[in-house]
Amino acid sequence: MSYRVPRGTFDILPEEVNIWHYIERQVQEICRRYRYREVRTPLFEHTELFVRGVGDTTDIVEKEMYTFNDRGDRSLTLRPEGTAGVVRSFVEHKMYGQSLPSKLYYFGPMFRYERPQAGRNRQFHQFGIEVFGSHDPAIDVEVIAVGMDLFKSLGLKEVEVEINSVATPEIRQNYFEKLIEYFTPYQEELAKDARERLHRNPMRILDSKDPRTKEIAADAPSILDFLDEECLSYFNQVKRYLDLLEIPYRVNDRLVRGLDYYTHTAFEFVVDIPGAQASTIGGGGRYNGLVQEIGGPEMPGVGFGLGIERIILACKAQGVELPIHDQLDCFIVTIGEEAKLHSIQLLHDLRQAGLACERDYLDRKVKGQMKAADRENARFVVILGEEELERKEINVKSLETGEQEQIPLDTVVDYLMKKTLK
Template identity: 65%
Template sequence: MKFKASAKYQIPRGTDDLMPGEVEIWQWAEAKAREICRLYDYKEIRTPIFEYTELFQRGVGEATDIVEKEMYSFQDRGKRDVSLRPEGTAGVVRSFVEKKIFAEPQPTKWYYMGPMFRYENPQAGRRRQFHQFGVEVFGSSDPALDAEVISLGIHFFESLGLKGVRAEINSVGDPEVRAVYREKLIEYFEPYKAELSTEAQGRLYKNPLRILDSKDPKTKEIAQGAPSILDHLNEPSRKHFEQLKQYLDMLGVEYVINDRLVRGLDYYTHTAFEFMVDIPGAQASTIGGGGRYNGLVEEFGGPEMPGVGFGIGLERVMLAIGEQKVDVPVKTGLDCYLVTLGDEAKLYGAKLLNEMRHAGLTADRDYLDRKLKAQFKAADRLQARFVAILGDEELKQGQINVKQLATGEQETVKLEELIPYLKERS
């Protein structure tokens, strides 16, 4: 009888089951991220998966796609408005302020990893539940920190063996610059208002910088002629951007200046950047991005305290790893598959298997009382390097037969020597 899964019990659209074989690649990439952060002295922080909705409205910006259209928001049983986190920075800043970390010696360097949630149109590398690796640094306005954060991201991609990842950078100025530039954009786009997408028309007077980020073909074409923010930087913003470029040059980080890069969040000041890589089949080649947010800590009730960080989409990292056929050094298979023949051998086998595992060997055995031939097939399917065969007679003699599957060679060793024998050859 064929089993057909009920639609009632199918996975929600835009989410994924990460299966054995895939999970190991994720674990490897996550371990690389943690190792890179350790080298740069960044400490891990873990914040809740849901927060009060107002946190994201205030921190991310009410005129952003995330807040307007993409958040998973609901009321809890106490009638409080809560949302699944759509990004990581707001929660990290909230923790920094709530725990009064700003009163401690600065800078504070943190990183995070975990699931985020946005109600988007699912496609390759863009899921409704997705995962991010991000870093946040508080307490310094030094452009050297902007460069360090960008360099850390590039270092992470290089550690994975990814090729052709580049940084695109821009300055979005300080509040003074953005106020002037906002008026310049409104002045430019107003004559084209009827030709803009409905979404861009809605943003024209609320947040015209976001029009530069539009995916609508006609709007993108019009935006190409918009004034450049780099032509409207004041002296502090211009100096910050020039110093950032000097640090990136010194660090050997390749970058491209993109004066249309504004990012999709309202909290950025000065530096904005994206990590780019070509991924055929994905709508965009952005694999991560971030920037400086000097007013966000203050916005959440803390003192005036600068910050800078990034978020990298791990689903897109996995796409790039697959597309570039990166050789992932994930260990597969068993060190030893234990075959037991006879009741006494089966009972003792439980002890022997336990000892192998405690000695650091990957080991398994049959639990279905299959014949010898079927057990060898199972060992082959599980990619075992060795099969150890223990019968009642061998147990009495204190011996066990060990067969190396790759060569077919078989030896008889003493039971107490089995583990050293396997470890020496694993």
């Protein structure tokens, strides 16, 4: 029997892993500058956390969660997104008793059962940040700026921010009534899931992918027409700060996001990705009631989640060449058994000095070893044979210039250290 990865998952092979490492390093550096600290939460949580935190009318909870009962008959779910778990950790460990605002980030795999396509898998990876404890609209914009800084650091261009205000639960209730009034005459023309949500959460209809439902929703009332003075002022401040930082954005009053916990600001990062069904590479917003919903004190929050696979797709679509260096500093070529034995200690010494080094382990002839050094993209080849050992000298050849030099054997580490630092 031959085994293959489950549908909707994929292997990240060695030649691709360097891209992931580079993105992770950029994430770590940007979060260091903005003073976000990493938190790592379990890959699975109690199912109720996502039902309450994400929302029982969302596609995630209704259709996409990987849920199972363990041997203790407890319902557990592989995490479909990162925010609920981070909020749970924030509450459980009483981080709200520490200095606020609390600024956290995470990076890791998520799981959703959905139809695989370009940039959308059943196991996917997210970088996300969460900020707890501040009502200031400036922190919403800082969160957006973190995302834009990451895209800039990767060389990704033409990323735009779509923003909306989803107001407060009280305003949304009034808005819900108007949406129900608008959609009811079209009820039989709506997609099945839209009909089911009509009286539970009609805003979710605005997010429908069904063509006819989208056509009907195009003329639905705008939530921006229902904002009170406080919500409008908040939204205007967010836009003002975005203008101040020269972050390109456009207002999209149909943007509701796929989660039920948002209040005030909701946003998405969009960029053209040929071949992908969606152009969104991440999004987020403010969620002032979520901490309390999950058992903590009344505490404002704001954050985002970015899809790493989609970011990589966008970089490839734009022809972005990430500055990834996977060069071998030196390859040791040996001639004879005594040289092989000596190469073990020399290899160890070079690696202990911080150099990336390799030697032959397949008993190849000198020509085969030189070809291996070339395939490994080695900068230098160290050639060690019986005669060199007797003279206590070693040949060092630069594969970049073709120059070759004989040096004392006991100076090879210092010699290569100086050469590779140039």
